Amino acid sequence: MTIKGIQSLLSESYPYPELVADQLCNLVARPCTMVPFTQQAFPNQMDEFNTEYAPARLLDRDEPAPEANIRLIKKAPAVESYFAKRLWTKVLNPALEGFSTKLVAVPYRDTVFESAIYADYNLDWKIEAYLTRDGDTAPEFDRIRTTKKQYLDSLRDGKYPTEASANHKLTEIRVKSELFGYPSCCTQQFLNERETRFKALLDIGPERIRELQNEYDDPNQLWSTFRDELRTHGLTLEELNPESRIVQQLEYINLGQYFEEWSYEELSEFYQQKATQSLPEFFYGFFTADYYPHNPRCEESVDIGRRIESALQDSIPELVSIYRMSLMRNVFSYMGFDDLQLHRRLLSDSIADPP
Numbered sequence: 001m002t003i004k005g006i007q008s009l010l011s012e013s014y015p016y017p018e019l020v021a022d023q024l025c026n027l028v029a030r031p032c033t034m035v036p037f038t039q040q041a042f043p044n045q046m047d048e049f050n051t052e053y054a055p056a057r058l059l060d061r062d063e064p065a066p067e068a069n070i071r072l073i074k075k076a077p078a079v080e081s082y083f084a085k086r087l088w089t090k091v092l093n094p095a096l097e098g099f100s101t102k103l104v105a106v107p108y109r110d111t112v113f114e115s116a117i118y119a120d121y122n123l124d125w126k127i128e129a130y131l132t133r134d135g136d137t138a139p140e141f142d143r144i145r146t147t148k149k150q151y152l153d154s155l156r157d158g159k160y161p162t163e164a165s166a167n168h169k170l171t172e173i174r175v176k177s178e179l180f181g182y183p184s185c186c187t188q189q190f191l192n193e194r195e196t197r198f199k200a201l202l203d204i205g206p207e208r209i210r211e212l213q214n215e216y217d218d219p220n221q222l223w224s225t226f227r228d229e230l231r232t233h234g235l236t237l238e239e240l241n242p243e244s245r246i247v248q249q250l251e252y253i254n255l256g257q258y259f260e261e262w263s264y265e266e267l268s269e270f271y272q273q274k275a276t277q278s279l280p281e282f283f284y285g286f287f288t289a290d291y292y293p294h295n296p297r298c299e300e301s302v303d304i305g306r307r308i309e310s311a312l313q314d315s316i317p318e319l320v321s322i323y324r325m326s327l328m329r330n331v332f333s334y335m336g337f338d339d340l341q342l343h344r345r346l347l348s349d350s351i352a353d354p355p
Helices: 006-011 017-026 043-052 065-074 076-091 113-119 140-153 163-180 184-204 206-215 219-232 242-249 264-274 281-285 299-315 317-333 340-352
Strands: 032-037 099-109 123-133
Touching: 006 017, 017 032, 017 299, 017 317, 017 340, 032 163, 043 076, 065 076, 065 099, 065 123, 065 140, 076 099, 076 123, 099 140, 140 163, 163 184, 184 219, 184 242, 184 299, 206 219, 264 317, 264 340, 281 299, 281 317, 299 317, 317 340
Parallel strands: none
Antiparallel strands: 032 123, 099 123
């Protein structure tokens, strides 16, 4: 499959080259990818949304959580429409052909226990743009939207996690993993880790978290005490994070420690050089951002990454080096090299002066 219009997008001063490197390149071989509208990735768009859609946000801190959830769910269609328009005017080029998009916007309360410690289950919006190849049907979009709403509806007092809310979140992960074409072995590992996280939070309970928040004003003290609380349940924080697992699995790679000391020129030279050759096999297992293979050498994940590169070589060979740079960034991000703006600059320079 050839995605027409990518070349014209890259020839301009495009502010989001990582989308081409990761999401659009992936679409040559995968059925669907997803671009989340986050403050880090799209600060201008999110600032505009927060200003223009102020009534859609939770402004009344005294409003009961269940009522706030219901009120914002009613605004979801308007929010989806808002971002759908900007996706094709601010993020993607209207001249692009070869794929379709779908927006899913649902208010959410982050009940993952680390966030709960700091955010206190604050209400916010989660906006996700799904990119699919033309001809692919995806009834899963409605199921994802429904599951997100069920998750919100099942929170105790509209705010606190329950066993039902955990099950709805796990269902959403399963649906997305199937939609994205993730290997079942990696999906199951991630589900197991998420299920353990939910169980830990439910075992500790929101009341205990509230006690810890009231007892400690210093976030560092709060976090340290929470780690001790986990240990009373026979768990460590590292055991609950797929990110920590990936780091341990990649610990034999000794490159990340140098990045902070490298000049931009040295870093750019390194990326440019590596992008001209086939990468070590395990890099291909990290074929897209925010993906957690059950093992860096997972054969199914590596095969997907290889197929993407092969498809690009056949259809848009000038994107192969860009794709390889994205693979490097996906791997190195787990080792702390996750500067999005720097990554964009590296990609933009590579596009302007291809290796």
